[in-house]
Amino acid sequence: MSTQLSKSVTLETPANHVELICVNNLWAHASISLFGGHLLSYVPSYDQRERLWLSRDAWLDGTRSIRGGVPVCWPWFGDHPARNLPAHGYVRNQQWRLVSSVDTDDATIVRLRPCAIQNAMNEDGLELELSITVGRQLTLALSTRNTSDRPRNFGAALHSYFEISDIHNTCLKGLSGQCLDKTEDFARKVTPNPYLFEAETDRIHVHPGNRCWIETPDYAIEVNSRGHDSVVVWNPWRAKSAELEDFHDEGFQSMLCVESAITQGFTLAAQQTHTLTQTFA
Numbered sequence: 001m002s003t004q005l006s007k008s009v010t011l012e013t014p015a016n017h018v019e020l021i022c023v024n025n026l027w028a029h030a031s032i033s034l035f036g037g038h039l040l041s042y043v044p045s046y047d048q049r050e051r052l053w054l055s056r057d058a059w060l061d062g063t064r065s066i067r068g069g070v071p072v073c074w075p076w077f078g079d080h081p082a083r084n085l086p087a088h089g090y091v092r093n094q095q096w097r098l099v100s101s102v103d104t105d106d107a108t109i110v111r112l113r114p115c116a117i118q119n120a121m122n123e124d125g126l127e128l129e130l131s132i133t134v135g136r137q138l139t140l141a142l143s144t145r146n147t148s149d150r151p152r153n154f155g156a157a158l159h160s161y162f163e164i165s166d167i168h169n170t171c172l173k174g175l176s177g178q179c180l181d182k183t184e185d186f187a188r189k190v191t192p193n194p195y196l197f198e199a200e201t202d203r204i205h206v207h208p209g210n211r212c213w214i215e216t217p218d219y220a221i222e223v224n225s226r227g228h229d230s231v232v233v234w235n236p237w238r239a240k241s242a243e244l245e246d247f248h249d250e251g252f253q254s255m256l257c258v259e260s261a262i263t264q265g266f267t268l269a270a271q272q273t274h275t276l277t278q279t280f281a
C-alpha cells in the first residue's frame with residue numbers, strides 16, 4: 001500500500017540513483033534518500049544557502065553508504081564492539097520506507113523507518129524511527145523503542161556533515177572540558193580554545209552541553225542536540241580524505257562533521273523509548 005504524500009512532498013527516482021523524498025515548502029527545500037534514511041540536502045528559503053556538505057564522489061546508487069548529508073548510525077557508533085562488522089551500524093546501508101508526511105502550519109514532518117532490523121548487536125525487540133522536520137530550522141529525531149521485556153543497549157549518531165566556506169577560517173564554539181582524541185588512540189585531552197582546524201580532527205566530546213555553533217566569517221550554523229552523551233567533531237584533512245574513495249579531492253576544506261551521538265552506549269529499559277535529536281539552522 002503506498003503512503004499518502006502531503007502537498008509539499010514528492011518522490012523522485014532518478015536513473016541509477018537512490019530514491020528521493022523531496023520536500024518543498026514555504027520555509028525550505030530538503031531531500032532525503034530512502035537508502036539509509038539519509039538527509040542529503042537542506043536549503044532554507046530565507047537565505048537559499050545549502051547547510052549540508054555532500055561529497056562529489058559520494059556513492060548515490062544505493063550500493064554503499066553515502067558520504068555527506070546526515071548518515072544515521074545505529075545500533076552502534078564507530079567500530080562494532082565485538083565483531084568485524086561495518087563501522088557505525090547497518091541502517092545507513094539499507095533501504096528505509098516512508099511512514100508518513102504531514103504539512104503543519106510551519107513545517108513538513110517526514111517519518112521513516114528502516115525496512116528491517118537485523119540482530120547484529122542483540123537489538124532484536126528494538127524499533128527505530130526517524131522523524132525529519134523541515135521548516136525554518138531542520139530537526140532530526142531518531143527514536144529507539146524497546147518493545148521487549150528486557151533492557152537493551154545501543155549506540156547511535158546523527159553524523160551530520162556541514163557545508164562551510166573554508167575550514168581554515170572556521171571556529172567551533174560552545175564545547176569545553178575534556179574530549180577523547182581518536183587521532184591519538186582516544187587519549188583524553190582538553191578541548192581547544194579557540195577551537196580552530198589545522199589538521200585531522202576526530203574528537204569525542206563526552207557529556208557536552210546541548211548547544212554549539214560553527215562560525216565562519218560569513219555565517220554561523222547553530223547545532224542543538226538532545227538525548228546525546230557526546231558531540232563528535234570530525235574533519236579527515238587532506239591525507240585521510242585522500243584514502244577515502246568517495247571523498248572528493250580538497251573536499252575537506254569545505255566540510256565539518258558535528259555529530260549528536262551516543263558513543264558510550266545507552267541502556268534502554270523494557271517498553272521505553274529514547275529519542276536522539278539534532279536541530280540546526
Ligand code: TA6
Pocket residue numbers: 078087088159182202232233234259
Ligand atoms: O564520527 C567520526 C568517525 O567515526 C571518524 O572516526 C571517521 O572515520 C568518520 O566517522 C567516518 O566514518 P565512515 O565509516 O563513514 O568512513
